[in-house]
Amino acid sequence: MFGYVRPPQDLPEEELKRFGRAYCGLCHALGERYGTAARFILNYDFTFLAILLSEKEEGPIHHGRCAAHPVHGRERLESSPALALAADESVILAYWQARDGVEDHDRFHGLKYRGASAVLERAYRKAAKARPEFDVSTRCQLNRLAELEQENCPSMDRAADTFAVLLQGAAQAVNEPVRRRVLEQIFYHLGRWVYLVDAADDLKKDAASGNYNPVALRYGLTDGVWTEEARQSFAATLDHSIHMMATAFELWDFGVWTPVLETTLYTGLFRVGKAVLDGTFRGGGNKRETQEKNT
Amino acid sequence: MNDPYQVLGISESATDDEVKRAYRELARKYHPDNYHDNPLADLAQEKMKEINAAYEEINKRRSGGGRTTGASYAGGWQQSYGSGGSSSVFQQVRAAIQMGDIARAEALLNNTGDHNAEWNFLKGAVCYRRGWMDEAMRYYQTACQMEPNNPEYQRALNLMRNGSPYRPGGEPFGTLCAGNPCLTLCCAYTLCNGGYCCFI
Numbered sequence: 001m002f003g004y005v006r007p008p009q010d011l012p013e014e015e016l017k018r019f020g021r022a023y024c025g026l027c028h029a030l031g032e033r034y035g036t037a038a039r040f041i042l043n044y045d046f047t048f049l050a051i052l053l054s055e056k057e058e059g060p061i062h063h064g065r066c067a068a069h070p071v072h073g074r075e076r077l078e079s080s081p082a083l084a085l086a087a088d089e090s091v092i093l094a095y096w097q098a099r100d101g102v103e104d105h106d107r108f109h110g111l112k113y114r115g116a117s118a119v120l121e122r123a124y125r126k127a128a129k130a131r132p133e134f135d136v137s138t139r140c141q142l143n144r145l146a147e148l149e150q151e152n153c154p155s156m157d158r159a160a161d162t163f164a165v166l167l168q169g170a171a172q173a174v175n176e177p178v179r180r181r182v183l184e185q186i187f188y189h190l191g192r193w194v195y196l197v198d199a200a201d202d203l204k205k206d207a208a209s210g211n212y213n214p215v216a217l218r219y220g221l222t223d224g225v226w227t228e229e230a231r232q233s234f235a236a237t238l239d240h241s242i243h244m245m246a247t248a249f250e251l252w253d254f255g256v257w258t259p260v261l262e263t264t265l266y267t268g269l270f271r272v273g274k275a276v277l278d279g280t281f282r283g284g285g286n287k288r289e290t291q292e293k294n295t
Numbered sequence: 296m297n298d299p300y301q302v303l304g305i306s307e308s309a310t311d312d313e314v315k316r317a318y319r320e321l322a323r324k325y326h327p328d329n330y331h332d333n334p335l336a337d338l339a340q341e342k343m344k345e346i347n348a349a350y351e352e353i354n355k356r357r358s359g360g361g362r363t364t365g366a367s368y369a370g371g372w373q374q375s376y377g378s379g380g381s382s383s384v385f386q387q388v389r390a391a392i393q394m395g396d397i398a399r400a401e402a403l404l405n406n407t408g409d410h411n412a413e414w415n416f417l418k419g420a421v422c423y424r425r426g427w428m429d430e431a432m433r434y435y436q437t438a439c440q441m442e443p444n445n446p447e448y449q450r451a452l453n454l455m456r457n458g459s460p461y462r463p464g465g466e467p468f469g470t471l472c473a474g475n476p477c478l479t480l481c482c483a484y485t486l487c488n489g490g491y492c493c494f495i
Contacts, residue, residue, distance in 0.1 A: 002474040149407035164426065178338060183336055188426050218429070233429075240428035240455065243468070245331070250324055251338045266462055273470035 001097050001163070002045045002107040004197050005190070007260055015259045019220035021061060022054070023047045025077030032079060034123035036067070041120070045194070048264070049170060050086035052183060056255025057184040088127045089134055089170050095124035096138055097280070117203070134169050141166035149212040159196040159214040167191030178252065185248035189241040193269065194240060201276045231277055238273045299349035310313075311357065329461050331454045332423045334395070388417050397424050412441035416448045431455065454476045
């Protein structure tokens with residue numbers, strides 16, 4: 001589910017560095033709050049979550065060494081309430097994603113996920129205590145999704161709505177009403193977009209394994225192969241969600257984060273969506289690998 | 296009122312042309328068509344008012360306080376759902392959508408047996424507000440098929456089909472366009488068109 005939101009590589013150097021500081025800042029916040037094991041859940045998607053939840057200014061920057069950069073060290077953002085919130089929510093999302101993996105796979109293939117969720121178990125209990133509302137809504141949406149999977153629901157909007165509402169809950173802790181409304185809208189459609197892109201990326205795999213895939217059901221695809229009509233209609237529905245994110249984004253001042261967010265929303269997401277539709281996005285288990293290669 | 300130059304994102308030394316360009320770019324961004332049926336339309340409308348006021352203020356100052364040029368994008372915000380309804384249930388649905396009470400609008404529609412063109416159109420509007428874009432599109436299409444000459448339904452469908460009218464720099468907006476330098480090709484078979492219709 002994660003690994004699709006990433007900053008375009010042609011961002012100016014300065015902005016990539018800024019993104020890097022947020023990435024390292026979130027990694028540090030995860031380590032500080034949940035111990036080293038929790039740092040492994042870090043990804044670009046959660047960094048975006050952190051950036052969207054951040055204040056307009058970057059705040060103090062710290063230069064330090066870590067396990068991944070032991071010699072020269074890296075610049076990172078100092079801990080802040082936004083990073084703490086993003087870290088807590090990331091742990092909850094990663095844990096439930098891992099649990100979802102356990103349920104979805106047979107005993108042997110579920111091992112990888114089972115291992116991940118055992119490591120995350122302790123971190124999760126702490127995060128759930130810190131953000132009980134987000135935890136409850138996350139569970140509730142994953143239950144809804146499990147029901148829809150069971151009944152083989154052919155509505156991709158309905159299936160995507162579960163992950164969209166789940167991610168929307170990440171804005172619950174924001175107090176300022178206008179900012180909360182803007183973030184809720186961005187998170188909803190980001191969740192919808194991620195869910196649909198993930199389903200599209202898994203078309204072939206799900207066709208082979210017989211797993212639930214709402215995109216295949218919606219368009220009646222056989223063997224996970226697109227028809228031209230379905231491909232266009234699907235691209236249009238992805239564009240509609242990006243449009244909703246972009247129009248929400250324009251209604252709030254994201255300060256220093258504006259360039260990285262703007263480029264991601266107006267360029268980055270389209271590229272990922274197109275790569276997935278063209279089959280050139282290295283999907284499935286290689287998502288993380290591709291992401292790291294691009295770092 | 297905030298500093299009008301700041302609102303338009305320009306310095307006081309900007310030329311009249313630069314003022315006009317900055318205003319047009321912002322007006323394009325917050326244009327009602329860009330926020331049609333959008334749950335955040337009220338916030339965009341506020342932005343638009345602020346931009347119009349800033350533009351008028353700058354023009355007033357520059358012409359010595361005498362002449363005012365009316366902002367060209369003053370109107371267009373009446374996304375009224377109050378018109379067209381034939382039955383009283385549909386009137387209630389329209390009122391609920393207008394109020395932002397999507398759950399009520401949906402409950403009313405689900406209790407209505409007659410799924411005519413207007414029902415499909417309103418169902419589309421409800422889906423759109425909720426972010427169920429695929430179903431919104433399908434209901435709008437059905438409404439237009441049932442009543443091809445209805446301008447209200449056609450407008451809703453066209454706004455969805457034509458994609459986003461705004462993108463910084465006016466580049467094409469769309470998944471199938473991404474990384475594709477050939478604008479004409481991409482216009483021929485997808486929904487991104489930088490704001491001009493190619494689909495109707």
